[in-house]
Amino acid sequence: MPAVSFQSISKSFSTPRGPFQALQDVSLDIEEGEFFGLLGPNGAGKTTLISILAGLARATSGRVSVLGHDVQTQFAAARRLLGVVPQELVFDPFFNVRETLRIQSGYFGVKNNDVWIDELLENLGLADKATANMRQLSGGMKRRVLVAQALVHKPPIIVLDEPTAGVDVELRQTLWQFVARLNKQGHTVLLTTHYLEEAEALCTRLAMLKRGRVVALARTSELLQAASTNVLRFKTDDTLPADLAALARVTGRVAQLPAQDAQEIEQLLARLRAAGVRVEDVEIRKADLEDVFLNVMAAEQEEHA
Known part of the structure; x- marks a missing residue:
């Protein structure tokens, strides 16, 4: 059973100029334990595809499943299996970092989670910011908290939507070391990024999107070998x-x-x-x-x- 399965996904939006086809018959499977990269230029449909996976948008046609759970008809079960790091910096300004992670744990019914929260804080360079209010953090630190929030319920599938966009080198190195370790422990990782050197170093298999269609799907090594x-x-x-x-x-x-x-x-x-x-x-x-x-x-x- 694949960790994530996209089956003939299409998505169109109504615009003043008429319908816009954001995704066109996208089909691909991501196997358990894979580090999978989703690449494409701006507007290719990467974030739309992830939004459908996370249940934030509904496909016009097609089906998405997470470890066999349909993201529409079995949303609660599918959502518990996912940890999603969005592109946008979204935070609650009324809580400190540790409180934010405890509340996120509560969303998934995880109690007495402080040991894992401490590990997340340490591995993401947030230990000294645990009692800092979210409003006091820099953009890079807020992004670290987003990553911690996505991982706080120990999801088997981690979705990273351009997690290192606009962040410093230190965070990039810290994040990738931690995520690579989780991947070796069996977590499936789906990554979108514009930093292609990251995708080349981390991803075992890649899909490339353009204009909402899959234009390449292969192991990273095979794509590189084909470019002789x-x-x-x-x-x-x-x-x-x-x-x-x-x-x-x-x-x-x-x-x-x-x-x-x-x-x-x-x-x-x-x-x-x-x-x-x-x-x-x-x-x-x-x-x-x-x-x-x-x-x-x-x-x-x-x-x-």
Whole structure:
């Protein structure tokens, strides 16, 4: 039995311009104990899919189950099995951190939970903030509390919707160490993130969404193996020739060009020299998940052009 099963999920919204199809026939299963990544550009439908899983939105058609429990007809049972960390910072300004976690425990009928709450506070770097009012916390600390709230009832399935968006490096490292440990203990993790290096390092399997459809679904290692290209990376202050610029990923002074083999790399460098482009700090690396993601999205764009 899969931990989470999405079966032909579609979702449409009414807008002043007419119906908007947010999800189109999305089907995928997440197995127990998996660390699963859900990737896609803004507006791809990731948060809508998670909202349907959490019972916050109703699918137009299709069915979602959590360890066999339908999220609509068996909502209470399905919800107890989930710990969801939302994108938005939502908090009650009238309680301190420990009170917030005790109240969250009460929502799920968990009594005498202070030992686990103490462990959460310690592992998420919140021990010294236990008696601080939620209003006094920074944005990063509030996000740590959201994670603790999602885990306070020890759910077998943890859903993280961009949990490290806008937070510092320390929190990212602390969070991933803790979540990776929970995953090794048997917890299933569903992660959405725009930090593709995180997804590459953590997720055993990935689904990519675009325009509400699944455009890729495979093990992370298989996606990386399929991208057999190398990448020529360099810095320059000059403008690339138009044909190369169309292929390049440029971030500030850093440009990256795909290349199949050493011969193509030599050809690219020769074309840059011939165009008068001065390059510095030249590197050659294997394609990473960001390269794979951009290629999948570009191919999907061409298919619908």
